[in-house]
Amino acid sequence: MENKLHTETLCIQAGYSPESGEPRQIPIIQSTTFKYATSEDMGKLFDLEASGYFYSRLQNPTCDMVAAKIAALEGGTAAMLTGSGQAANFYAMFNIASCGDHIVSSTAIYGGTFNLLAVTMKRMGIEVTFIDPDCTEEELNAAFRENTKLVFGETIANPALNVLDIEKFAKAAHSHGVPLIIDNTFPTPVNCRPIEWGADIVTHSTTKYMDGHGVAVGGCIVDSGKFDWTKYPDKFPGLCTPDDSYHGVTYTERFGLEGAFITKCTAQLMRDLGSIQSPQSAFYLNLGLESLPFRMKQHCANAQAIAEFLSENPKVAWVKYCGLKGDKYYDLAQKYLPNGSCGVISFGLKGGRKAAEVFMKNMKLGAIETHVADSRTCCLHPASATHRQMTDEQLDAAGVGADLIRLSCGLENAEDLIADLKQAIDKV
Numbered sequence: 001m002e003n004k005l006h007t008e009t010l011c012i013q014a015g016y017s018p019e020s021g022e023p024r025q026i027p028i029i030q031s032t033t034f035k036y037a038t039s040e041d042m043g044k045l046f047d048l049e050a051s052g053y054f055y056s057r058l059q060n061p062t063c064d065m066v067a068a069k070i071a072a073l074e075g076g077t078a079a080m081l082t083g084s085g086q087a088a089n090f091y092a093m094f095n096i097a098s099c100g101d102h103i104v105s106s107t108a109i110y111g112g113t114f115n116l117l118a119v120t121m122k123r124m125g126i127e128v129t130f131i132d133p134d135c136t137e138e139e140l141n142a143a144f145r146e147n148t149k150l151v152f153g154e155t156i157a158n159p160a161l162n163v164l165d166i167e168k169f170a171k172a173a174h175s176h177g178v179p180l181i182i183d184n185t186f187p188t189p190v191n192c193r194p195i196e197w198g199a200d201i202v203t204h205s206t207t208k209y210m211d212g213h214g215v216a217v218g219g220c221i222v223d224s225g226k227f228d229w230t231k232y233p234d235k236f237p238g239l240c241t242p243d244d245s246y247h248g249v250t251y252t253e254r255f256g257l258e259g260a261f262i263t264k265c266t267a268q269l270m271r272d273l274g275s276i277q278s279p280q281s282a283f284y285l286n287l288g289l290e291s292l293p294f295r296m297k298q299h300c301a302n303a304q305a306i307a308e309f310l311s312e313n314p315k316v317a318w319v320k321y322c323g324l325k326g327d328k329y330y331d332l333a334q335k336y337l338p339n340g341s342c343g344v345i346s347f348g349l350k351g352g353r354k355a356a357e358v359f360m361k362n363m364k365l366g367a368i369e370t371h372v373a374d375s376r377t378c379c380l381h382p383a384s385a386t387h388r389q390m391t392d393e394q395l396d397a398a399g400v401g402a403d404l405i406r407l408s409c410g411l412e413n414a415e416d417l418i419a420d421l422k423q424a425i426d427k428v
């Protein structure tokens with residue numbers, strides 16, 4: 001029933017319905033552990049025969065209520081919160097890929113995820129083929145191997161701002177018998193629900209728009225329940241054969257397609273690696289979710305107005321924003337993000353690196369931060385901050401030219417933001 005409700009309603013009501021006399025708001029269950037009357041009662045939980053809570057490293061009721069809200073928003077069957085977006089992407093992939101396996105990933109992804117795949121997961125014996133997201137279907141299909149276990153991409157890439165052709169990626173993944181995992185952090189389910197376009201698993205850094213106020217680091221994994229692991233038992237033995245570390249439970253048999261992925265991820269990865277979100281952070285996240293549709297609308301309207309202002313300013317060399325007519329991703333955005341994309345823009349000034357440095361010094365409302373996607377406008381010049389060790393040639397190769405300025409449009413009044421940008425550009 002919940003999935004038939006509109007996004008605004010789900011943002012307020014999904015995930016928690018109190019009984020008579022219970023708290024109206026999702027309560028913070030700040031408890032590491034839970035009490036049982038008998039050892040038998042607790043034993044059933046450990047055998048995964050009964051559902052309930054025993055230790056907050058694995059599961060906590062506050063986190064589960066907020067995860068259920070995000071599952072409803074994405075149109076999934078099960079979800080879990082993690083301590084960060086990094087943990088969400090790692091768990092989602094490591095739940096089905098292990099030593100000796102292979103992943104196909106878009107090149108246009110968050111720097112942290114790129115490192116996770118190219119360095120840390122490589123050390124675990126998992127190989128990755130990075131592929132240009134704008135490649136042809138033939139090029140995409142050629143990236144697969146016998147041991148490929150999943151395909152990964154971002155709906156709107158941070159910071160490259162490419163819009164992914166989700167249907168193209170889903171088709172290729174499914175024709176090779178593997179799921180598509182989509183990081184949907186930038187658009188949020190308010191602006192895009194990747195499952196409706198064929199994605200099987202959706203991840204989030206809830207640190208960004210979902211929290212939206214810059215207060216709590218967090219992540220989330222949502223399973224669509226649609227990928228049929230049992231069709232490929234040899235590819236996904238962890239889901240389709242007994243788990244010795246859990247008394248021989250077979251996740252797909254016991255929990256069905258709707259619950260197997262998230263239950264395994266909780267029972268094995270949370271148990272052994274322990275990156276759960278704190279109940280307090282989940283509570284903050286939930287407050288952010290309540291106003292998410294209204295905030296996304298404003299972030300997008302501000303970004304659109306600012307992108308249009310920048311594209312008409314004679315000192316601006318280029319602007320990248322998929323809401324601008326003529327942007328390389330305008331058509332894909334019209335298809336996948338018809339109601340708006342996100343509040344992040346990138347642009348370059350005539351005069352390159354020097355001009356960018358002058359501009360950054362003179363911005364007043366837009367603070368210099370590495371963060372993006374919250375209520376306060378912020379900007380970053382990677383060449384003089386996060387990427388300062390790189391030469392201009394290395395910067396170009398990484399798709400972050402020496403002149404690139406990333407601007408995350410907050411919730412302030414658009415006229416005020418444009419006036420601030422204008423005075424900073426005038427100083428150049």
Ligand SMILES: *Cc1c(COP(=O)(O)O)cnc(C)c1O
Pocket residue numbers: 084085086087089110112113154158183185186204205206207208217218219
């Ligand atoms: C920030 C971000 C991440 C990492 O999330 P953290 O919460 O910082 O760990 C992953 N993916 C995308 C698209 C992001 O923007």
